[in-house]
Amino acid sequence: AEVCYERLGCFTDDVPWSGTVERPIRKLPWDPNKIDTQFLLYTRENTNNYQVISAVDSTTIGHSNFNTNRMTRFIVHGFIDNGEEAWLSDMCKRLLTVEDVNCICVDWSKGSKCQYTQASNNIRVVGAEIAYFVNVLMDQYGYSPAQVHIIGHSLGAHVAGEAGKRRSGIGRITGLDPAQPYFQDTPIEVRLDKTDADFVDVIHTDSAPTIPYLGFGIGPAIGHIDFYPNGGEEMPGCGKNALSQIVDLDGIWEGTRDFVACNHLRSYKYYSDSIIYPDGFLGYSCTSYDAFQTENCFPCPAGGCPNMGHYADKFKDRYKDSSFVKLYLNTAEAKDFALWRYKVTATLSGSKKVTGYANIALYGNDGNTRQHQIIKGTLKPDNTYTAFIDTEVNIRTVTKVKFLWNNNVINPTFPKIGASAITVQSGETGEEFHFCGSETVREEVLQTLTAC
Amino acid sequence: ASLERGLIFNLDTGELCLQSAQCKSGCCQRDSGLSLARCVPKAAELQDCSPQSLYGVYYKCPCESGLTCDADRSIVGSITNTDFGICRDKRDMAR
Numbered sequence: 001a002e003v004c005y006e007r008l009g010c011f012t013d014d015v016p017w018s019g020t021v022e023r024p025i026r027k028l029p030w031d032p033n034k035i036d037t038q039f040l041l042y043t044r045e046n047t048n049n050y051q052v053i054s055a056v057d058s059t060t061i062g063h064s065n066f067n068t069n070r071m072t073r074f075i076v077h078g079f080i081d082n083g084e085e086a087w088l089s090d091m092c093k094r095l096l097t098v099e100d101v102n103c104i105c106v107d108w109s110k111g112s113k114c115q116y117t118q119a120s121n122n123i124r125v126v127g128a129e130i131a132y133f134v135n136v137l138m139d140q141y142g143y144s145p146a147q148v149h150i151i152g153h154s155l156g157a158h159v160a161g162e163a164g165k166r167r168s169g170i171g172r173i174t175g176l177d178p179a180q181p182y183f184q185d186t187p188i189e190v191r192l193d194k195t196d197a198d199f200v201d202v203i204h205t206d207s208a209p210t211i212p213y214l215g216f217g218i219g220p221a222i223g224h225i226d227f228y229p230n231g232g233e234e235m236p237g238c239g240k241n242a243l244s245q246i247v248d249l250d251g252i253w254e255g256t257r258d259f260v261a262c263n264h265l266r267s268y269k270y271y272s273d274s275i276i277y278p279d280g281f282l283g284y285s286c287t288s289y290d291a292f293q294t295e296n297c298f299p300c301p302a303g304g305c306p307n308m309g310h311y312a313d314k315f316k317d318r319y320k321d322s323s324f325v326k327l328y329l330n331t332a333e334a335k336d337f338a339l340w341r342y343k344v345t346a347t348l349s350g351s352k353k354v355t356g357y358a359n360i361a362l363y364g365n366d367g368n369t370r371q372h373q374i375i376k377g378t379l380k381p382d383n384t385y386t387a388f389i390d391t392e393v394n395i396r397t398v399t400k401v402k403f404l405w406n407n408n409v410i411n412p413t414f415p416k417i418g419a420s421a422i423t424v425q426s427g428e429t430g431e432e433f434h435f436c437g438s439e440t441v442r443e444e445v446l447q448t449l450t451a452c
Numbered sequence: 453a454s455l456e457r458g459l460i461f462n463l464d465t466g467e468l469c470l471q472s473a474q475c476k477s478g479c480c481q482r483d484s485g486l487s488l489a490r491c492v493p494k495a496a497e498l499q500d501c502s503p504q505s506l507y508g509v510y511y512k513c514p515c516e517s518g519l520t521c522d523a524d525r526s527i528v529g530s531i532t533n534t535d536f537g538i539c540r541d542k543r544d545m546a547r
Contacts, residue, residue, distance in 0.1 A: 237466055244467040247488060333465050359517070361496065370496040371516050402497075402541070404518045446518035446541050 003028045007056070008128040016187045017121070023182050023190075025117040029125040035111030037129040038083055041066055042092040042103040050089070050105065055129075055136040062141075065102075071147050071171075072102040072137075074130060078154025078179065079119050083107020086254075087268050091151075094275045095310075106130065112155065120182040123155050127162020134167045145169035146198065153268050154179045154216065157192045157202075164196030165189060172313055173197040176267035177205045177217035184218045193222050199319075201225050201312040203270060204232040206263035216264040221324035224316065227308040229270060229281075229331050231289035237333035238262035249334075266331075273337045274309025279394055280338030281308040282428055283327025292328035293388065298343055299430035330390040339390035341427035344374050346403070350381040350417035350440045356407025358385075358417075361446075362424060363402065364395035371404060379405055379417050398424050398433040400450050406443045416440035418447050463491045471508030479513035495521075501539045515539035 004010035011029050013019075018026040029035075040050035043065040051064045066072075073095060075088045083105045092103035108129075111122035130150065137143035149172040152160035157178035164170045175192050183191040194200045200223035207228070208215030215233065230236060238245075238258070245262065248255025257265055274281050282305040286297035306315050308329060319325055331337040344360055355378050359371035374387035403419040418440035424433045436452030461474050468488055469480035475491030482489035489509045494516045495501040501521035502512040515521050522545065523537030 240464060240467050244463075244490070247468060368497055370493060371518075402518070406517060444517045446543060448541075448543075 001026075001028060005032055005125070007132055008032055008125060011121075011124055013121075016190050017124075020186070022184065022186050023120075027115075027118050027121045029121045029123075030111055030118070032125050032129060035108055035122055035125055035129075037111070037126050038107040039133060040083055040089075040105040040107060042089065042096065042105070043067065044096050044100050047093055047096050053104075055133040058136050058140055061136070067102060068137075068141050068143050070100050070102060071149060072104060072143075074104045074106055074148070074150045074160075076106045076126070076130075076150065076152040076156030076159045077109070077112065078152075078156045079112055079116060081112060081153070081156075082109030084109075087265075087272070091268065091272050091275075094272055098275055098278075106156075106159070108159070116181065119155060120158075120179070123159045124162050126159045128166055130159065130163035131166035134163070134170070146171040148172075149174070150197070151176065151271070152192070153177065154264065158183055158190075161192030161196045164192075164200075170197040172199045172201070172316075173223075174271065174312070175200065175202040175218075175223060176271055177203060177207075177264050178222065180207070180216055180218045181210050184220070191218070191222070194224050199224055199313050199316040201227070203227045203229065203267045203308060205229060205235055205267040205270070206233070206261070208233040216261060217267070221326050223324075224319040225283070225306055225312060225325045225327060227281075227283050227312075227327045227329065228289060229266075229308060229329050231292075231328070233263070235263045235266040236331065238266065269335065270331060270337050271309045273335055274307060274311065277336070277338040278307065278311050279428075280340070281329060281331070282306075282341070283308050283329050284341070284427070285325060286328045287326070289328050295343070295386070297328070298341070298388070299425060299427045302430075305428065332390075332392060336392075338394075339392060340394045341388060341390050343386065343388055343425040343427070345384060345386045345423040345425075346374060346419050347384045347421045348379055348381050348417060349420040349437075350379075350415065352415055353378055353380045354405075354407050354411070354415050354417060355379070356405055356409070356443070358403065358405040358419075360389070360404075360422065361402045362391060362393075362395045362398050363400045364398050366395050366397075367393050369393045369395060371402075375405075379407075381417065396426070396429075398426070400448060401435050403437065403441075403447045403449060404444065405441075414442055416442055419449060421452070422449050465491050465493060467491050469509075472510065473508070480509045481513050482509055482511065484511075495519075495539045497539050497541060499539055500536050502536050512536050518542060520545055 002012045045065040088105040108126040150160035151174045153176040157175035160173045202223040206217035207219040246255040286292040358375040369391040372389040435449035437449040472480040504514040519539040521537040523535040
């Protein structure tokens with residue numbers, strides 16, 4: 001079967017759109033007037049309340065604050081979500097604090113609050129609407145599609161893919177946990193893929209299989225660069241007990257959303273934080289998250305690591321070829337999510353072996369970090385231990401470190417342990433900082449090591 | 453990890469708590485008298501802190517191991533739990 005709409009063309013439910021293993025149920029996209037896609041413009045001239053603009057009545061664009069000599073970023077929500085949800089306008093507001101752009105929230109809530117199988121076909125009309133919008137900008141305002149960046153969450157990522165497929169030359173598409181059901185393992189014409197824009201970056205935060213793990217986000221790498229924060233399946237802070245999850249700092253509604261899809265929503269929260277942390281969220285290229293935990297994916301290569309999120313296009317020319325790139329990093333449990341990775345190598349000194357744990361805190365002109373555990377188990381003098389830590393402060397030049405050990409067991413002999421040498425390697429630059437210490441200390445006493 | 457997780461004890465950062473003893477981090481903190489308290493990490497060196505007290509819930513967390521909170525230990529402050537200070541290395545304080 002097929003349905004045709006003026007302005008947007010025809011839509012079929014033949015293979016590969018339906019009748020396949022991945023898309024068993026046949027559904028045709030709804031009429032554009034029923035979906036009623038809205039374009040809500042925020043600019044630096046109107047950061048708090050949007051202006052409704054439309055390509056169908058394109059004079060509204062001319063009368064709005066839309067400015068053709070600045071970039072345009074579309075933000076597209078996903079299933080059951082809506083364009084006026086706080087996260088879209090919050091993201092626009094944050095973007096406008098760091099750059100002067102046309103920020104357009106795309107509201108297709110009338111087409112997203114229905115059965116998932118219907119919504120996953122409605123996105124084709126919404127993608128066509130965005131393509132139509134960009135065409136009007138080109139024809140009537142001489143605007144280049146290379147100036148367009150579409151940020152899509154969940155089903156919204158495939159909206160972006162559809163728009164990019166229909167309107168070639170789109171500058172960039174960012175997929176925030178693109179939806180998995182009805183899209184994973186489908187041909188590239190159906191889902192978001194790297195051919196949909198000049199540069200496609202993807203953040204995977206909920207990529208466990210839908211059956212049986214209820215992962216909503218797509219698993220495989222599909223863009224020019226794909227980030228898998230915390231391994232891409234279980235995000236820190238999402239394991240909270242139900243009560244703590246629902247009663248959220250930002251209110252019950254935000255908490256309920258997190259309760260339903262905490263991992264899945266983390267993707268746009270990470271992107272939002274990346275806007276205000278241009279030096280954060282460094283992605284390390286690795287074969288797997290397990291490999292990322294070892295030493296062979298550390299530190300960043302000479303040219304530097306790409307940043308997950310807003311500034312991911314800093315190295316877009318480096319990732320033009322056909323292969324897929326998987327990048328891994330860790331994030332914090334709650335906002336602000338940015339962390340910075342270091343490798344710590346410590347050689348212990350002291351009279352005898354103890355069991356317990358050892359922590360380290362980094363100090364520098366950018367401040368100091370909390371204590372991070374580097375050893376757990378036996379603390380054996382003259383042994384060298386290596387560990388990775390992800391700190392909440394970016395200490396660019398480490399000037400000193402503090403070492404502390406504890407073994408929670410009251411031992412009457414009051415053993416003394418110390419660190420004779422500690423090396424801290426920055427993940428970002430690969431630079432190594434060497435510290436020496438001559439003393440040993442009792443448990444729960446900070447030993448300061450200075451540069452040697 | 454789910455074995456260690458409890459609804460009452462061994463709570464992770466961000467989980468609701470009534471007493472600091474419930475938290476893995478050892479600090480159950482809330483911003484104002486009305487807001488709900490949650491487990492958060494203890495304060496690092498040079499951060500705001502309140503001295504370790506018998507109360508279960510803090511406005512500012514006590515300091516991490518090896519540090520001391522140099523708050524003025526006024527009687528009034530310790531009752532209203534608003535005697536804040538800054539975490540300092542115990543060994544720096546001793547000198």
